[in-house]
Amino acid sequence: MPPKKENKKDKKGAAAEFEEETKFQAVVLTDSYQNRFRPMTLDKPRCLLPLVNAPLIEYTLEFLATAGVDEVYIVCCSHGDQIEDYIRESKWSRPWSPFTVQTVLSPESMSVGDAMRDIDTKGLIKSDFLLISGDVVTNIQFDKVLQAHRERKIKDKNSIMTMVLREASSMHRTRSKIDPGVFILDEATDRCIRYEEITVDSTPHIAIDPELLDESNDISVRNDLIDCHIDICSADIPALFQENFDYDNLRKDFVRGILTSDLLGKTIYTHIVNDSYASRVENFQTYDAISRDIISRYTYPICPDSNLLDSQTYSYQSGHIYKENDVVLAQSCMIKSATVIGKDTFVGDGTKVDFSTIGRKCTIGNNVVIEGSYIWDNVTIEDNAIIKNSIVSSNTIIKEGAIVQSGSIVSFGVIVGKGQTIPLDTKLTINEDYVDEQDDDEESSNRLVGSDGKGIIYCESDIESDDYDEDDDSIGGHNRGALNSLVSNFYQLNVSDVSIASLSQPRKKTRRRYSTTSVTTAASDLSDLEDEEEDFMREAQLSLDRAIFENHDLDIAALELNTLRMAMNVSYHEVRLATITTLHNHIFRLVLTDTLDVKSAVNKVHNRWYPLFSRQVFDRDDQEDLLQIVLDDSSRRPAANAAKALMYTVMSFYDNDVVEEEVINKWWNSDAVKASDEKTKELLAKWIDWLQNAESDSSEEESDDE
Structure with a gap:
């Protein structure tokens, strides 16, 4: 059947x-x-x-x-x-x-x-x-x-x-x-x-x-x-x-x-x-960092103008400025780079807003300064107030002439009185269940927010024991709350974390292989790597990254690097290494977020910052060292774009007289280049061939003229 x-x-x-x-x-x-x-x-x-x-x-x-x-x-x-x-x-x-x-x-x-x-x-x-x-x-x-x-x-x-x-x-x-x-x-x-x-x-x-x-x-x-x-x-x-x-x-x-x-x-x-x-x-700390990345489009396509909410109407303007519809800006106000402003917000005369986010239905008075801060919805900031590197929550009022210093958190419904100054890293709330035991009387609260204000200091000791040791008010000599501060301070690091980070060579990514004979990696075994070069690399990259991110003047960026070099007594090799690493981090960020293709990204970054090398490269040995640093850096980058980035970088060095042709030819014939991957050698070979032929043609033309 x-x-x-x-x-x-x-x-x-x-x-x-x-x-x-x-x-x-x-x-x-x-x-x-x-x-x-x-x-x-x-x-x-x-x-x-x-x-x-x-x-x-x-x-x-x-x-x-x-x-x-x-x-x-x-x-x-x-x-x-x-x-x-x-x-x-x-x-x-x-x-x-x-x-x-x-x-x-x-x-x-x-x-x-x-x-x-x-x-x-x-x-x-x-x-x-x-x-x-x-x-x-x-x-x-x-x-x-x-x-x-x-x-x-x-x-x-x-x-x-x-x-x-x-x-x-x-x-x-x-x-x-x-x-x-x-x-x-x-x-x-x-x-x-x-x-x-x-x-x-x-x-x-x-x-x-x-x-x-x-x-x-x-x-x-x-x-x-x-x-x-x-x-x-x-x-x-x-x-x-x-x-x-x-x-x-x-x-x-x-x-x-x-x-x-x-x-x-x-x-x-x-x-x-x-x-x-x-x-x-x-x-x-990560709230601030990720906000900056979103505004600067490192998270593309997740950006303010992607309008995650159906009701949002953000549009992008040059300098990473985003505005919704129905924003009213006084003619004399200054809206600087990396700023987001929500719908139905008014900004008054003479007010300066830089690297900040402002929500909807906010009223910002005249001659106000807002820097590196996050202003949520329905906030009123009166004339001559100053807010730096802080969060101001919804439905709050910052009265005339008040100052909110860096790292402060102003929670929902708080009113900061006229002319009052909120100290660094202060957290304010109107929830009386969490008053600071040392400042729980009405008089001390009035001293902070003023007699015309409303708010109390949030009890910092309430932070959970999983985050901090409740028996110790400091960590490594720093206030325990500093690890959760809105203002990042890279000196305030866990000692253990620094030790583990030291497993890497200063010029390689933070990893190290262990043989099968390894048993324990103690801090004492790593002391040789805890040196000034590693400290310099960290601080120099942070300094230059900030300069690029906030579009600092080139002379100021160069001065900061040189000051760090002298303070930490390192060689110019370390300065070149930090510079290349940071510049190429930005190049690959532009490429990987589909903001620019490889050539455009290299040109954009190098055309802006290549003059730094005139203060780091002084002879042919320095030029050869710079090329080797670029080659080493490219070996750590995503293979799909590393060879192109290397070629366009070397071309930029040549076009901008950072590196001489003779040095490029010597480097091209070095063992390091010969040992590089085939894609790198293939792309470089085409350009080197063009370079040599161009020089040959130029010499023949000069001979004919004679």
């Missing part, structure tokens, strides 16, 4: 069931289970705080829309009702949304572990899912990451997670200075062998179990990775949290626990990106 023919109805049912089973899910954790954004998060969840005038969660959801996600579960703890209301009214709940979205209230959750256990109890996860924080900004092409994850799972059935990490220096501005992580990886497979969180009270070394070294002949200790908090997880992970109630923190508990367990036998991999942007707004 022939087999029974399957009818169309059965086929449709099977297809629908298969489609249901293969839906890609995402879990968004809206709560950080930290207090780093207090006092603002006393009134509003972190994921709804504005970042360049759009709620933080919009950046995460925009990424999920491009990542091919079908179902999104938004886990809410603190202020869950506000998040639920926001999502309900947002475009993501409309019929045309690229995914379905559901809020999951978990008010009793105190950690990521609690949230995952709640997810497991509700039985929401059916297959591999994307776990992400609600404060992530990224333009990663996720299809490649997901494909790599699935291929790994085929090869390794025990693989349960892929952590997406972004390659960046240990000193990068978007890398949180609070509890950075160190990843120990199998170099060949990118499997994570061990994870260590370097807390503020850690010993200045890491100890590697000798047994780990038996697992691979080639491991790397990576302190140059930004943890994006983007993870592809297997459906088993919520159950693993359920089985292990001591797992609270995703990294230091779960990842570390899985990797050190002899019983589970599970593996975790990493996917390292170096051609895309990905960072998490973890604290005030």
